C-alpha cells in the first residue's frame with residue numbers, strides 16, 4: 001500500500017466512523033478554549049475539565065484573568081500538572097492579549113506563539129478549532145499514531161510530523177483529522193499495547209502488517 005493509499009483509507013474510515021470528531025476539552029468561547037488548552041499540556045483533558053468550571057466562574061473573561069494575582073489562579077489549578085508555571089503563563093497570556101491585541105485573541109499562529117504558555121501545538125489547536133484553519137496540531141498521540149500507521153516516515157519531531165501530514169491531508173479536513181488521530185491514540189492505538197484487535201485501521205496500518213509478518217515468521221520457525 002502506498003502512503004497516499006493509507007491516507008485515503010484512514011480518511012474514509014474516520015469520515016464514516018467519526019464524522020463529528022471534536023476536542024474533549026469543555027469550553028464555551030475562544031477565551032475558555034485557550035485557557036483549557038494551555039492547562040492541558042502534560043495533563044489529561046479529563047482533569048482539566050474538572051478544574052476549569054470553578055476557574056471560569058472566578059475569571060470569566062480575558063480582562064478578569066489579566067487583573068488576577070498569579071497566586072490566586074494557582075489555588076484553582078493546583079491539581080493540574082505544573083501549576084506554578086501554568087498560573088504564571090495564564091496571567092501573562094491574558095495581560096499580553098489585553099496590552100498587545102486589544103483584548104482579542106489573535107488568530108494567526110505567528111501571533112499566538114508570542115503569548116506566554118502558547119507554543120506551536122497550542123496555536124495550531126486554537127486556529128484550527130476556532131477558525132477552521134488548516135493547521136495540524138501534533139501532540140504525543142498524533143505523533144505516535146501517524147508513525148505507527150505509516151502516515152509519517154522517519155519524522156523525528158512534531159514539526160516534521162506536522163509537515164508530512166499536511167502534504168497528504170486535504171486542506172478542508174486538516175482541522176478534523178487532528179481530532180481523529182488524537183482520539184484514536186487516546187482510546188485505540190494507545191501507547192503501550194495498541195488495541196489492534198478492535199481497530200478498523202488494520203488494513204492500512206504499517207505497524208500491524210509488520211507485526212503480522214513477524215508473527216508468521218516466528219510461527220514458521222517453530
Ligand code: SF4
Pocket residue numbers: 148149188189190194195196199200201202205206207208
Ligand atoms: S492496527 Fe494497531 S497499531 Fe495500527 S492503528 Fe490500529 S491500533 Fe494502532
